[in-house]
Amino acid sequence: MQGLITKSTGSWYQVKSGDQTIDCRIKGKFRTKGITTTNPLAVGDLVDFEMEPEQDTGVVTTLHQRKNYIIRKSINLSKQAQIIAANLDMALLVVTLASPRTSLGFIDRFLVTAEAYDIPAIIVFNKLDLFSDEGLEILADCRAIYEDIGYSCYEVSALEGTHIESLQETLKDKVTLFSGHSGVGKSSLINRLLPDLDLRTHMVSEWSDKGMHTTTFAEMFDLPQGGRIIDTPGIRELGVIDIEKQELSHFFPEMRELMNQCRFNNCRHINEPGCAVLAAVEEGDIAISRYDSYLSIYNGNDTRA
Ligand SMILES: Nc1nc2c(ncn2[C@@H]2O[C@H](COP(=O)(O)OP(=O)(O)OP(=O)(O)O)[C@@H](O)[C@H]2O)c(=O)[nH]1
Numbered sequence: 057m058q059g060l061i062t063k064s065t066g067s068w069y070q071v072k073s074g075d076q077t078i079d080c081r082i083k084g085k086f087r088t089k090g091i092t093t094t095n096p097l098a099v100g101d102l103v104d105f106e107m108e109p110e111q112d113t114g115v116v117t118t119l120h121q122r123k124n125y126i127i128r129k130s131i132n133l134s135k136q137a138q139i140i141a142a143n144l145d146m147a148l149l150v151v152t153l154a155s156p157r158t159s160l161g162f163i164d165r166f167l168v169t170a171e172a173y174d175i176p177a178i179i180v181f182n183k184l185d186l187f188s189d190e191g192l193e194i195l196a197d198c199r200a201i202y203e204d205i206g207y208s209c210y211e212v213s214a215l216e217g218t219h220i221e222s223l224q225e226t227l228k229d230k231v232t233l234f235s236g237h238s239g240v241g242k243s244s245l246i247n248r249l250l251p252d253l254d255l256r257t258h259m260v261s262e263w264s265d266k267g268m269h270t271t272t273f274a275e276m277f278d279l280p281q282g283g284r285i286i287d288t289p290g291i292r293e294l295g296v297i298d299i300e301k302q303e304l305s306h307f308f309p310e311m312r313e314l315m316n317q318c319r320f321n322n323c324r325h326i327n328e329p330g331c332a333v334l335a336a337v338e339e340g341d342i343a344i345s346r347y348d349s350y351l352s353i354y355n356g357n358d359t360r361a
């Protein structure tokens with residue numbers, strides 16, 4: 057039987073197949089080429105599984121090839137990576153310019169990561185209800201920086217349910233990963249999008265009843281209009297995969313566009329003469345905040361929220 061992994065605890069996997077949801081273990085080894093992972097399978101994986109004889113549990117036997125996947129590097133020195141989720145169509149970042157304010161550096165880091173994974177990213181500015189007229193202008197300026205580059209932006213209030221419909225339309229029939237640092241309202245937004253609120257708490261208790269670990273990495277939910285979202289509790293940042301300094305500007309679309317116009321083909325866009333990127337910054341065609349983020353990532357500075 058074929059199924060979709062919607063939740064994982066590390067040793068148990070929840071596999072959705074048709075209208076059924078079956079708790080499965082894995083048999084044998086599933087290796088991911090090129091990296092050592094702490095978890096062989098992740099939310100979003102398509103698998104084949106078999107029911108265990110006379111049990112209501114199953115065994116995963118095969119992993120289907122992944123379209124993409126995102127990882128988180130472990131913080132210790134083991135060099136192991138954790139696969140957070142697989143087969144994504146879109147990565148959504150919830151941010152807010154109200155408290156706790158998301159820094160532009162944090163947003164840019166997320167976008168670079170999504171570009172590196174080749175996963176389209178969208179930005180949702182939350183807590184719209186907290187903005188004064190002046191605040192709304194700042195929000196519009198910020199939004200313009202990202203829309204000019206080509207990223208879709210949404211302004212919502214998860215609290216009041218403002219502008220949720222257009223976001224719902226965008227999420228329709230897609231698999232979208234939700235990220236955001238603590239306090240931005242990611243859970244509130246997800247609860248808005250999933251009217252069946254009991255779903256989440258219900259599932260947790262059901263798993264505890266079976267004596268399974270409830271600390272999960274990520275979890276997938278069906279959207280009522282079609283499509284799915286993946287929540288990433290406790291994961292504040294996507295693991296930036298190793299990006300060569302020389303390649304970093306490829307992941308800033310507005311720089312990527314200009315690169316061929318730099319005088320030197322190995323231009324770092326830092327102080328080289330005839331640099332088209334520096335010229336665009338000067339002209340105001342590239343936002344200073346974006347260029348600052350480029351330098352900051354280039355120099356290996358940690359840009360946290
Ligand atoms: N004013 C306002 N407050 C909001 C909005 N969305 C969320 N909040 C509040 O912001 C706080 C954090 O919301 P959560 O949904 O828990 O945020 P989170 O991003 O999931 O954060 P963690 O739970 O720490 O991961 C709560 O007090 C919410 O009530 C909003 O649109 N407007």
Ligand SMILES: [Zn+2]
Pocket residue numbers: 318319323324325326328330331332333334
């Ligand atoms: Zn250059």
